[in-house]
Amino acid sequence: MSIKARLLTVAVSASVLAVNVVASFPALARTAAPAPAGSHVIPAQPVFYRTAKVDGLDIFYREAGDPRKPTILLLHGFPSSSHMFRDLIPLLADRYHVVAPDYPGFGHSSQPAPADYAYTFDHLYETVDHFTRAVGVTKFAVYIQDYGAPVGLRFALRQPERVTALIVQNGNAYDVGLSPAWGPIKALWANDTAETREGAAAFLTRKLTTFQYSAGVQADRVNPDAIENDQAILDRPGNREVQMALFANYQTNVALYPAFHEAFRKHQFPTLVVWGKNDPIFTVAGAEAFATDLPKAKLRLIDAGHFALETKADVIAGEIRAFMAAEVDQRGAH
Template structure:
């Protein structure tokens, strides 16, 4: 598909590709010069690389942009959850494999929601490969796990089928729409294509169990927070934080602790919700281009 770059004058071709990773077809979007610095875009729940569809052309004039779909999301395969490990450790390994196949030896990472533990686990595997971080409502601190997480923490503690099924309410159309619209001042800026596409994929047979497995596995990320924070302190990657302050899932309280470990990080708290790119692309894209130009092209 051909789109236009940030000047609106030069066409950008976005390629839609699939690679075989651990026996699974893993879909990814790719654009930009093959020899350009790599920017890896890691999506959240319940979406896919679709969340980056408008951002990619605004980066791809100078950067090689890669945006994968995790298994069970977007256009990647969704194997039965009894035959495939849906875990953040597995996702990090699969993204690592994909980047190896694509010859991406270093990369800046945009991490959002689920993308944060996937990306930070990847950083622990290869800290020397991370050239920068763009953090958008992606948590790495206990302070960021507020009221939304209380029922999920109950599930983590019990592992019971009863508590598992309580989480199924998060897989409904109302819940998906809420994630896109809550905390947004002008909902007319949010395309309903977002929640309708996400919901259609969530509603595929067997997908409920995939997502419930992931809700449970999220508990394994929290004990790694100290290691993520140590990575920040040791490597001091250039970091841009762009955070929707009205996000009920990952509230603003999760943004500011980054500055304890990354005191030179640039932070911008935006008046929006969870999926900040949907109504604040006009603010985030210039901040990203300025940040990446200063850190990756110096």
């Protein structure tokens, strides 16, 4: 057989093989097919993992997107870190500058001893404030979840000119939002004893971390990696003292609720409330209460739990993109 004939035979065989492989794996065929005309594919944006020096501490943060575009500051909850935004960031970074820090004592940031750093929500706010200035962020829409709410809402209260919008995902600001699960923490506020501290410390156990991720969520949608990531931080030497200090101090946030409400009424921040309706920690009534002081707030209740991004990052990203396009983008705020 001539060389030309051999090459032709090889080429035909390869084509047949390719057809057979695709036929055997329909999913491969679907993946390889070009996107339909008019469909939207979000361009991949790199996510950077960085550390800023803030008041002598190393503050770890994730950053993506063009800093010239409007900024979204992502503030995480307990017991998580910027890790909770790992799926959301790539879904926003083509259109927005996205920044997500870890608080001191959380994630990859420094964990100074309580004797060296006052673990209060006022102090976390000050650290995040100084962090934003260190990385050159002046104005931002603030995404608040769980602990992110009392940190982020202090910006709305004390520096409203910097806040372009509020994005509230299971971040409470109303008494009606505190579910019965807060019983042990409230007992600690009422009487700080060894017994009440032990009751509150249950929130530091794997059982309660798992509960926060799994309650109200389909069992096979619970990502064990997220639980392991958070529990590893909670189990770090010295972290119990950090978290207990914040449990005790959380009552200062509840005391600030009326001031937050006054700031809402005064400034009427563009607000999106996108809420996992199956949350065992913060109630749907707490989500609906934002309309009391922010009547133009957009409320979206979704079939998800406390950490709604674990199962509905795509839905939440879609809501954010539509909200930001309508309320913030036209101003060119960043």
